Amino acid sequence: MERGNGVAVGVEAISKEFPGHVALKGVDLEIEARSFTTLLGPSGCGKTTLLRILAGFETATSGRVTFDGRDIARMPSWKRNIGFVFQNYALWPHMSIRDNIAYGLKLRKLGKEQIAERVTESLRMVGLDGRAEAFPGQLSGGQQQRVAIARALALRPNVLLLDEPLSNLDAKMRIGMRQELLRLQREVGITAVYVTHDQEEALEMSDQVAVMHDGRIDQVGSPQAIYETPETAFVASFIGHVTLLGGVSDGAGGFRSDLPIAGALPAFDGALPTGRAQLVLRPEDLDLVDDVEHAHLRGTLVRSSYHGRGYRSALRLADGTLCEVDHRRPVAAAPGEEAGIRVGAAALVPESDDYYREAAPEAESADDLVAAPAA
Numbered sequence: 001m002e003r004g005n006g007v008a009v010g011v012e013a014i015s016k017e018f019p020g021h022v023a024l025k026g027v028d029l030e031i032e033a034r035s036f037t038t039l040l041g042p043s044g045c046g047k048t049t050l051l052r053i054l055a056g057f058e059t060a061t062s063g064r065v066t067f068d069g070r071d072i073a074r075m076p077s078w079k080r081n082i083g084f085v086f087q088n089y090a091l092w093p094h095m096s097i098r099d100n101i102a103y104g105l106k107l108r109k110l111g112k113e114q115i116a117e118r119v120t121e122s123l124r125m126v127g128l129d130g131r132a133e134a135f136p137g138q139l140s141g142g143q144q145q146r147v148a149i150a151r152a153l154a155l156r157p158n159v160l161l162l163d164e165p166l167s168n169l170d171a172k173m174r175i176g177m178r179q180e181l182l183r184l185q186r187e188v189g190i191t192a193v194y195v196t197h198d199q200e201e202a203l204e205m206s207d208q209v210a211v212m213h214d215g216r217i218d219q220v221g222s223p224q225a226i227y228e229t230p231e232t233a234f235v236a237s238f239i240g241h242v243t244l245l246g247g248v249s250d251g252a253g254g255f256r257s258d259l260p261i262a263g264a265l266p267a268f269d270g271a272l273p274t275g276r277a278q279l280v281l282r283p284e285d286l287d288l289v290d291d292v293e294h295a296h297l298r299g300t301l302v303r304s305s306y307h308g309r310g311y312r313s314a315l316r317l318a319d320g321t322l323c324e325v326d327h328r329r330p331v332a333a334a335p336g337e338e339a340g341i342r343v344g345a346a347a348l349v350p351e352s353d354d355y356y357r358e359a360a361p362e363a364e365s366a367d368d369l370v371a372a373p374a375a
């Protein structure tokens with residue numbers, strides 16, 4: 001496989017039907033060589049199925065997978081030159097670490113010396129030099145997962161596929177391993193495809209995140225793009241905490257909220273077609289203001305608590321929506337009293353997945369739209 005820029009793995013219109021269940025519904029994805037791509041989504045959205053199709057453990061019902069532009073549909077798993085790391089490590093308990101790593105190399109008919117070299121090199125890469133004669137049961141979970149990674153890397157695969165590799169580790173170990181895994185991926189310069197349901201993990205580790213939802217990819221982009229400019233309500237609410245406010249998009253970057261909003265909102269990135277839409281508000285993009293009259297939104301304070309670097313307060317808006325706001329100064333209002341919210345940044349998403357298939361409602365006059373189109 002070519003090392004450098006260019007598409008290493010192509011996924012084109014992949015669908016997968018199991019008896020009684022459609023797990024993938026036409027998925028397209030391009031994975032750059034040497035990049036770290038994450039398939040992120042809730043349980044059951046199809047991410048493992050997609051990874052297993054890339055590995056050749058599962059056959060797609062329709063669509064195409066390419067490695068370096070070559071269709072690999074008929075290529076058996078063992079010929080694809082992939083490394084696979086499973087959630088449960090999948091080490092052989094009765095074999096030493098050395099034998100666990102050497103096993104796949106023997107199958108590939110490498111010579112004794114070469115195998116010994118690869119075992120030493122891969123154990124060194126994961127920081128387990130000197131543990132070759134130990135058995136998996138003598139190692140911690142984190143060390144066992146390092147062995148599993150070393151075993152995959154020893155094969156010098158073109159693509160490394162990882163299925164929730166850190167989710168069996170305790171929280172502290174998991175966080176340390178993220179950076180370690182990333183360092184290894186960069187050092188080896190390998191194309192990595194990583195499955196997780198942990199949004200923090202995805203944002204921290206990835207060059208590219210594909211957010212999956214019900215057998216489809218809702219959005220593909222950099223962690224920043226996924227977080228700051230979500231394209232669907234699902235992506236917005238799956239990544240971080242958000243408040244969604246209903247309204248109408250005018251098709252030119254403007255938005256008329258169902259709830260009264262005073263003054264102009266900051267401009268949104270990108271424009272939606274005319275129709276029902278939702279304003280995405282993240283706590284860190286909002287602020288509490290004392291001057292309720294001139295706030296964008298008003299709400300009744302429900303609670304406020306200190307979090308070290310500031311406060312998080314929850315306000316009940318007029319339509320009953322609970323809106324969370326992060327702020328630096330303590331709130332002046334007492335619970336039950338009115339407080340004002342200033343919107344520093346916001347995104348706009350269609351109201352439903354079927355948005356583009358529905359007849360869009362007519363836009364109101366531009367004067368009714370509170371948000372200024374991007375200059």
Ligand SMILES: Nc1ncnc2c1ncn2[C@@H]1O[C@H](COP(=O)(O)OP(=O)(O)OP(=O)(O)O)[C@@H](O)[C@H]1O
Nearest residue numbers: 018019021023042043044045046047048049050197
């Ligand atoms: N062999 C199978 N036979 C029938 N249904 C299956 C099979 N494998 C997966 N599914 C179903 O396909 C859907 C997607 O499964 P998949 O394992 O890809 O989800 P996932 O996003 O990886 O979830 P998780 O994080 O829980 O593993 C699920 O509803 C699952 O029950």
